[in-house]
Amino acid sequence: MSWSDTPANLVALPVIFPALIAMICLLAPRPAVWRRVLTAAAMAALLAQAIWMVIHVMEHGPMVLRLGGWVAPYGIVLVGDTLAGIMLGLSSFTALSCVLFGFADETAREEHPLRLPLFLFLLCGINLTFVTGDLFNLFVAFEVMLLSSYGLMTLEAGAKESRQAFPYLTLNLVGSALFLAVCGFAYSLFGTLNFAEIIGRADLLAGDYRLTLLAVLMLLVFGLKAGLFPLYHWLPGSYSVMPAPVAAFYAGMLTKVGVYILIRIFGTVLPPSMTELHTLIAWTAGLTMVIGVLGAVGQTRVQTILSYHIVSQIGFMALAIGLFSPFAITAAIFYIIHHIIVKSALFLVGGSVIKLNGTDELARTGGLWRAAPWLGIAFVLQAMSLAGLPPLSGFWGKFMIIQEGFTQGEWILVGMSLVASVLTLMSMLKIWLGAFWKKAPEDRPPVVTGGSRRMSLVVVCMAAVSLFIGLNAEMFVRVAKHAANETLDRAGYAANVRAANETLYPAKTPGAPKP
Amino acid sequence: MTNQLEAAVLIAVLFGSGIFLCLSRRMLSMLFGFILISNAANLVLIAISGDPTAKSAATLAGHSPDALPPVDPLPQALILTAIVIGFAVAAYLTVLIYRLYTDRGTASVPTLFDPKAEPVVGGEDKS
Numbered sequence: 001m002s003w004s005d006t007p008a009n010l011v012a013l014p015v016i017f018p019a020l021i022a023m024i025c026l027l028a029p030r031p032a033v034w035r036r037v038l039t040a041a042a043m044a045a046l047l048a049q050a051i052w053m054v055i056h057v058m059e060h061g062p063m064v065l066r067l068g069g070w071v072a073p074y075g076i077v078l079v080g081d082t083l084a085g086i087m088l089g090l091s092s093f094t095a096l097s098c099v100l101f102g103f104a105d106e107t108a109r110e111e112h113p114l115r116l117p118l119f120l121f122l123l124c125g126i127n128l129t130f131v132t133g134d135l136f137n138l139f140v141a142f143e144v145m146l147l148s149s150y151g152l153m154t155l156e157a158g159a160k161e162s163r164q165a166f167p168y169l170t171l172n173l174v175g176s177a178l179f180l181a182v183c184g185f186a187y188s189l190f191g192t193l194n195f196a197e198i199i200g201r202a203d204l205l206a207g208d209y210r211l212t213l214l215a216v217l218m219l220l221v222f223g224l225k226a227g228l229f230p231l232y233h234w235l236p237g238s239y240s241v242m243p244a245p246v247a248a249f250y251a252g253m254l255t256k257v258g259v260y261i262l263i264r265i266f267g268t269v270l271p272p273s274m275t276e277l278h279t280l281i282a283w284t285a286g287l288t289m290v291i292g293v294l295g296a297v298g299q300t301r302v303q304t305i306l307s308y309h310i311v312s313q314i315g316f317m318a319l320a321i322g323l324f325s326p327f328a329i330t331a332a333i334f335y336i337i338h339h340i341i342v343k344s345a346l347f348l349v350g351g352s353v354i355k356l357n358g359t360d361e362l363a364r365t366g367g368l369w370r371a372a373p374w375l376g377i378a379f380v381l382q383a384m385s386l387a388g389l390p391p392l393s394g395f396w397g398k399f400m401i402i403q404e405g406f407t408q409g410e411w412i413l414v415g416m417s418l419v420a421s422v423l424t425l426m427s428m429l430k431i432w433l434g435a436f437w438k439k440a441p442e443d444r445p446p447v448v449t450g451g452s453r454r455m456s457l458v459v460v461c462m463a464a465v466s467l468f469i470g471l472n473a474e475m476f477v478r479v480a481k482h483a484a485n486e487t488l489d490r491a492g493y494a495a496n497v498r499a500a501n502e503t504l505y506p507a508k509t510p511g512a513p514k515p
Numbered sequence: 516m517t518n519q520l521e522a523a524v525l526i527a528v529l530f531g532s533g534i535f536l537c538l539s540r541r542m543l544s545m546l547f548g549f550i551l552i553s554n555a556a557n558l559v560l561i562a563i564s565g566d567p568t569a570k571s572a573a574t575l576a577g578h579s580p581d582a583l584p585p586v587d588p589l590p591q592a593l594i595l596t597a598i599v600i601g602f603a604v605a606a607y608l609t610v611l612i613y614r615l616y617t618d619r620g621t622a623s624v625p626t627l628f629d630p631k632a633e634p635v636v637g638g639e640d641k642s
Contacts, residue, residue, distance in 0.1 A: 136593055136596075139597075140596060140600070143600045143604075146604075147600075147603060147604065147607065150604075150607055150611075151607070154611060154614065159618035159619065162611075162614055162615060162618050163615055163618070163619060163627050163628065165611060166542075166611065166615060166624075166627065169607075169608060169611060170537070170545065170549075173549050173552075173553075173604060173608065174537070174549075174552065176553075176600075176604070177549075177552045177553050177555070177556040178556075180553075180556040180557070180559070180560065180597050181555075181556045181559045183560070183593065184556070184559040184560045184562075184563045184590070184593075185559070185563075187560075187563055187589070187590065187593075188563035
């Protein structure tokens with residue numbers, strides 16, 4: 001109809017493009033330089049598109065694409081709103097950094113031929129979870145994501161590590177089966193799987209025990225994906241055995257997909273009156289923070305310590321969701337922006353430690369401050385940001401969450417988060433002392449190569465982006481606030497999807513094919 | 516929605532036995548447990564399309580006005596997708612169990628996670 005309809009088609013791009021590039025990569029049976037160039041270029045293009053999308057959506061409102069032209073409650077819709085745009089940007093940015101780090105780590109010939117295609121399929125699944133506006137389509141997106149992640153996890157694992165995939169797989173299989181049943185229950189309860197339609201019908205059911213039961217099941221399923229207490233046990237073991245670039249992407253994105261869905265489901269889809277459940281989320285979040293951070297205290301490997309900190313940080317985001325006010329959701333979204341970049345960068349630092357020292361066992365590392373000072377600077381910036389020292393990005397996220405906690409009078413939860421922050425700082429100091437400050441082991445001095453320098457460069461760039469977020473916090477908070485208001489504006493979401501029925505092409509209805 | 520007690524009982528039995536098998540120590544039992552659980556979830560989907568008595572099959576061609584009302588076709592579309600996905604995951608799990616067996620020489624979970632156990636020499640080891 002008008003020019004403003006065309007951009008809606010771009011919502012599908014972050015899903016189609018990675019899958020397409022993955023298939024092109026699969027056509028070449030051997031790893032080659034052109035595959036690397038193609039993959040990196042595709043991810044850079046996706047990043048640019050996501051940034052454009054956030055700017056466009058903030059100005060013009062969410063973009064809705066009806067797949068195949070089917071009319072909204074019957075067909076599947078893809079919805080690109082500000083939150084989805086932010087998440088898409090983060091996923092492409094992390095994917096790009098991790099892939100570039102991997103390129104520096106191994107030459108094109110050493111690379112496993114299936115790593116890049118699986119990585120791209122994983123990205124495709126993750127991106128679909130962000131833009132989908134349909135519960136069953138969300139299930140499909142999760143399965144695309146999970147199947148690629150199973151494959152990627154065991155692809156390069158040796159006989160020592162392969163067993164760690166088993167708990168990850170088993171727990172996620174149970175989670176998937178439950179999710180499928182949840183889709184069934186939701187359909188029988190609402191008569192639709194479209195988010196926008198569920199919004200209206202869930203309001204009619206507010207207070208009904210069946211709605212509460214469904215919400216509890218959803219919390220269970222997505223809490224498992226996010227790694228909330230007591231469902232986090234699969235996480236630390238499986239993340240710490242993968243190759244660093246892959247682990248960094250998992251650490252940054254996969255659990256945050258769970259957090260994103262929790263925001264989407266509890267913020268947009270389900271009615272905001274479910275305060276008991278929000279309290280439940282807040283308290284599990286508090287326990288997650290403290291238990292995750294305590295788990296890290298006893299660990300002696302860089303990657304395992306960082307894995308436990310993922311659990312702890314998930315707690316912060318879930319706490320913000322549990323506090324459930326526009327300001328708290330703003331804080332949660334800002335925290336996600338901060339956390340994904342910082343966490344991936346820290347995992348990449350861990351990968352550099354392995355490259356330089358040959359191990360990430362803290363007893364046998366050292367001397368990196370002298371060997372790779374830039375890596376050290378990047379690590380300090382990211383570690384302090386993770387712990388939440390001003391003026392780094394983590395400080396602003398924690399500050400907003402704690403401020404909201406005080407406003408709502410949740411003293412115990414605020415106390416728990418402060419304890420978790422102090423313990424985080426302690427763990428980060430442990431890595432700093434063990435890997436960077438301590439003298440290098442006599443028999444094995446760190447080996448600096450061209451590859452390790454390029455790896456440091458990637459990490460330094462990520463640290464710079466993270467520093468930029470910290471110093472320009474106001475800009476990012478404004479974007480996060482816009483996203484939060486849009487997410488919580490349930491009527492607006494439904495209206496946008498309904499309005500899409502009027503645009504672009506005449507609507508097809510089931511049983512009446514377009515002439 | 517009414518009169519579907521037998522479907523509910525079947526789903527409960529399948530879920531129950533699936534979970535029971537998953538809690539086993541043997542990986543093969545866990546594999547069968549997962550297959551049961553995913554089939555139970557598929558049955559949930561098919562059960563929500565409602566009691567099929569006095570209803571006709573859903574067709575694309577449309578219905579004559581005097582025909583019986585069709586069953587809800589959407590769950591059938593969902594279940595087709597779910598079956599394919601469940602099959603793929605079961606296949607992956609089978610391969611993973613085989614891989615673990617060649618790597619560690621065991622098909623029992625406690626032995627697999629025994630901290631003293633070492634990988635089998637000559638197994639599929641790349642590290």
